[in-house]
Amino acid sequence: MDTKSVIKRTILQDIRNHVNEKEITLIVGPRQAGKTTLMCILEEELRYEKRQTLFLSLDRGSDAKHFASQEALIEKLTLELGHAGGVVFIDEIQRKENAGLFLKGIYDMMLPYKFIVSGSGSIELKEKIHESLAGRKLVFAVYPVSLWEFINFCTAYRYEDTLAEFFAVEQEFALRLLDEYLRFGGYPRVILAETHEEKTRVMDEIFQSYVEKDISHLLRVEKLDAFRSLVEVLASQNGQLLTVTELSNTLSLSLETVRNYLWYLEHTFIMERVTPFFRNKRKEITKSPVLYFTDLGLRNYALGQYGASLTLQDVGFLFQNLIYHILKTALRYSGARIHFWRTKDQAEIDFVVTRGSIITPFEVKYTALKDIMASKSLRSFIKQYAPRQAFIVTRANHADSSIEETRVQTIPFYDLYQMKL
Numbered sequence: 001m002d003t004k005s006v007i008k009r010t011i012l013q014d015i016r017n018h019v020n021e022k023e024i025t026l027i028v029g030p031r032q033a034g035k036t037t038l039m040c041i042l043e044e045e046l047r048y049e050k051r052q053t054l055f056l057s058l059d060r061g062s063d064a065k066h067f068a069s070q071e072a073l074i075e076k077l078t079l080e081l082g083h084a085g086g087v088v089f090i091d092e093i094q095r096k097e098n099a100g101l102f103l104k105g106i107y108d109m110m111l112p113y114k115f116i117v118s119g120s121g122s123i124e125l126k127e128k129i130h131e132s133l134a135g136r137k138l139v140f141a142v143y144p145v146s147l148w149e150f151i152n153f154c155t156a157y158r159y160e161d162t163l164a165e166f167f168a169v170e171q172e173f174a175l176r177l178l179d180e181y182l183r184f185g186g187y188p189r190v191i192l193a194e195t196h197e198e199k200t201r202v203m204d205e206i207f208q209s210y211v212e213k214d215i216s217h218l219l220r221v222e223k224l225d226a227f228r229s230l231v232e233v234l235a236s237q238n239g240q241l242l243t244v245t246e247l248s249n250t251l252s253l254s255l256e257t258v259r260n261y262l263w264y265l266e267h268t269f270i271m272e273r274v275t276p277f278f279r280n281k282r283k284e285i286t287k288s289p290v291l292y293f294t295d296l297g298l299r300n301y302a303l304g305q306y307g308a309s310l311t312l313q314d315v316g317f318l319f320q321n322l323i324y325h326i327l328k329t330a331l332r333y334s335g336a337r338i339h340f341w342r343t344k345d346q347a348e349i350d351f352v353v354t355r356g357s358i359i360t361p362f363e364v365k366y367t368a369l370k371d372i373m374a375s376k377s378l379r380s381f382i383k384q385y386a387p388r389q390a391f392i393v394t395r396a397n398h399a400d401s402s403i404e405e406t407r408v409q410t411i412p413f414y415d416l417y418q419m420k421l
Contacts, residue, residue, distance in 0.1 A: 007145055007153045007188055012038055015140050019046070019087065019114065024107060024133060027118040029142035030269035030294060031214065032206045034188045035118040038142060039089050042116070052086030058095035067096050070105050077113055085112030093129070094119035100132025107136050120214060120268075143269070144186035144295040146329060147322060148417060151177050153191065167414045171396060178395075182318045183307050185297020196307050203301045214268050226253055228302075230261050234271065234291060235302035238317045239350075241288045241342070242273075262291075269294055274324065277339035277352040277359075290340055292321045319366040319413075320350055323393055326416045327351060327362065347377040361390045372397055372410050382406045 015038065018025045027035050036057075043053045054077065056063040066076040077088060093099045103117065117137075119129070130139070145153070152160050154177055159166035167174045184190055184199055187206055193199040215227060229251055234242075248258045265271045271291045278287070293299035296318050300306045310318065327338055336355040342348040351362040363378050372392055374382075382390060382403050390403075392410040399410035 005192055006037070006041065007034070007149060007191060008157070009034060009038060009142070009145070009149060011140060011142060012041065015042060015116075016045075018138055018140070019116070021138070022114070024103060024137040025114075025116040026129070026133070026137040026139045027116070027142055028139060028269075029120070030144070031120045031210050032187050032189060033142050033144050033269075035120075035142045036091050037188065039091060039116060039118055043087070043089055046087055052081050052084070053089065054080045054086060055089040055091070057091040059092045064095070067102070070102065070109075073106065074109075074111070077111070081113065083112065085114075087114045087116060090115065090117045092119055093117050100129035103129070104132045104136060107133070141269075143325075144297075145188055145191060146186060146325065147178070147181050148329075150181050150186055150191060164414050164418065167396070167412065175395065179310070182296055182315060182322065183300060183310060185295040185300070187295060187297060190297060200306055203297055203306055207298065207301060210268070210270070215264065223257075226251060226257075227261055227264075230258070231265070231270075231302045234265075235293070235299045238293060238299055239290060239320045242291050243288055265291075270298070272324075272328075274338055274340055274351075277341045277349075277354070292324045296321055316366045319395075320364045323362070323364045323413060323416070324351065326413060327353065330416050330419055341381060343380075347380045349377055349381050352381075359385055359387045361385075361387060363390070363392045365392060365394050367394055367397075370397070372399065374401075374403060374408055378408070379403055382408075 015025060015027065019042070027038065029035055039055070043055055046053050056066065056076075058064050058067060066073050077086075080086075081088075093103070096102055099119070103115070107115070129137075148163060151163060151166075151174070155166065185203075187203070189202045189206070190199050193202050211224060211228065216224060230247065230253075233247060233250060242262075244255055244258050244262070247253075248255050251258070253261075262271075266273055271293055273289045273291055275289050276287045297306065299318070299321070300308070305314070324338065331338070331353065334355060336353050339352045339354065340348070340350060341352050341361070349361045350364040353360045353362065361378060361381050363375060365372060372394060374390075374392065378390060378392070381387075386404070387406055389407045389409065392399075392408065393413050393416065394410060396412045397410045398412065401408045401410075
């Protein structure tokens with residue numbers, strides 16, 4: 001494998017750590033996010049360690065025949081690996097009908113093989129496999145390349161352990177990389193493409209593949225255009241309140257159809273739902289959420305603005321979408337949840353992180369102003385909930401102040417990666 005074209009993924013270490021566990025390692029995520037590449041890297045490492053491996057893909061007809069039955073697969077494993085055991089990689093498992101029950105039966109036979117299985121975010125994979133493999137698998141979600149991974153790749157990993165310092169010292173260069181990421185997104189093949197034209201062609205292929213392979217079998221062919229239209233409308237409303245009734249009227253679709261389409265978008269890893277912050281959990285569930293795109297480039301593509309120069313309003317929405325992903329990454333495994341806060345009188349906070357009884361608001365401002373003041377909304381939130389600390393997230397500013405008993409820190413977005421709440 002050409003290491004110069006491999007983008008280091010932080011989740012790979014988590015997957016490595018699970019190789020020696022009996023559970024099935026289940027790798028899920030959107031199409032073209034890099035799942036197969038990660039599996040190939042891991043297989044190469046295991047072979048270097050002299051461990052027996054077998055890589056099967058249901059995308060290949062010659063491999064697919066071995067999944068006709070559980071007995072057929074076992075015969076193949078025995079032929080290639082013998083009875084001493086080994087690591088079995090299965091790619092594109094969503095192509096197997098009733099994949100969850102199939103894998104459950106294999107797993108329960110207590111064979112001497114470790115299974116590492118991947119599949120795109122199709123409904124079969126997301127729902128039936130999770131249900132069938134309860135207690136038998138650990139799930140690893142692979143998303144498009146993060147901004148951190150992107151910048152590390154673009155700087156040849158020279159600042160891998162000092163990225164915050166890189167942003168502070170090489171601010172102009174770092175902000176150019178930020179702008180590129182906001183415009184083109186983080187799909188690995190897009191990042192590796194060298195020209196604007198090539199990046200656009202790759203993104204077009206990714207989106208068409210998603211619609212044709214993940215969505216077309218869920219919707220009647222004549223409704224694919226309506227689904228695309230919904231994606232376009234949501235892209236124009238990035239980070240704004242989701243109102244199903246309004247979408248229904250705009251697209252001339254039934255409420256049930258809109259809800260189904262939104263469900264598909266979430267369960268195929270294209271968008272993520274953020275619920276409002278309420279002390280009353282019932283309100284949190286029933287009130288309108290906000291949706292963020294998993295990949296910023298796909299959002300721009302849906303609007304017909306892929307790679308284009310960004311307007312001030314556009315870059316603000318994209319930066320807010322980016323901060324959501326940075327917070328999600330920084331807070332993983334912490335048990336924290338991310339919400340937003342909005343009131344009837346239009347006060348709003350972009351993100352409210354909750355962990356137990358601790359509440360931390362985050363206000364996002366894509367600005368170059370040196371002096372940044374807490375907004376009226378942030379002051380209102382602090383007055384109502386009295387959090388211990390609050391943050392104003394910007395491109396490059398640092399400041400420290402207080403409102404009542406709350407410490408208010410203005411920080412550059414890259415400090416979020418190292419944050420301990």
